[in-house]
Amino acid sequence: DAKTTQPPSMDCAEGRAANLPCNHSTISGNEYVYWYRQIHSQGPQYIIHGLKNNETNEMASLIITEDRKSSTLILPHATLRDTAVYYCIVRVPKFLSGNTPLVFGKGTRLSVIA
């Protein structure tokens, strides 16, 4: 699986968009980008995933650059409840990887400030 690089921490003002970057310069053609978040002391929560097209759901938007070497998770109107550690994971889907599980790095600690 490709390695990812995320900033260790970020701040965002409440109500503003939070843009969380992730670098994955060694990503291969069949690897997807997955985002999870972990709110303090809880288990991680799935947010979104994508291959090369931009994706949006009720939680966030995922923007992947054309060369796929980096991506940005966007929380359009951050609230205090979005304060969490955000994990960017790059890997092939289970059915292509021999069912190997997801591996979580250290992520980005996002603090939403009132």
Added chain:
Amino acid sequence: NAGVTQTPKFRILKIGQSMTLQCTQDMNHNYMYWYRQDPGMGLKLIYYSVGAGITDKGEVPNGYNVSRSTTEDFPLRLELAAPSQTSVYFCASSSGRQLSTNEKLFFGSGTQLSVL
């Protein structure tokens, strides 16, 4: 819908004691996982299972054992507890649908374990 249920939520063990962390899911998921998370660190995979009767080691399996006799249950056993096993333990599950790109894991609320 209960999802993934872990028990106990908190436990203090003495060095050398044994215990089993329980995990059960009611979503008929094939895949189940055990992760541990040390303070300020990311999650590390201990063991996982792709179905009843099948288990495999993750990154940090030493000192732990698992079994998967049913689809629903995936207990984690600590045989001789050591201070290095002080951590928060998370159980997770995911569906085994073929050809799916969705790696959506459902996590339990965690077990905070201290070994003193």
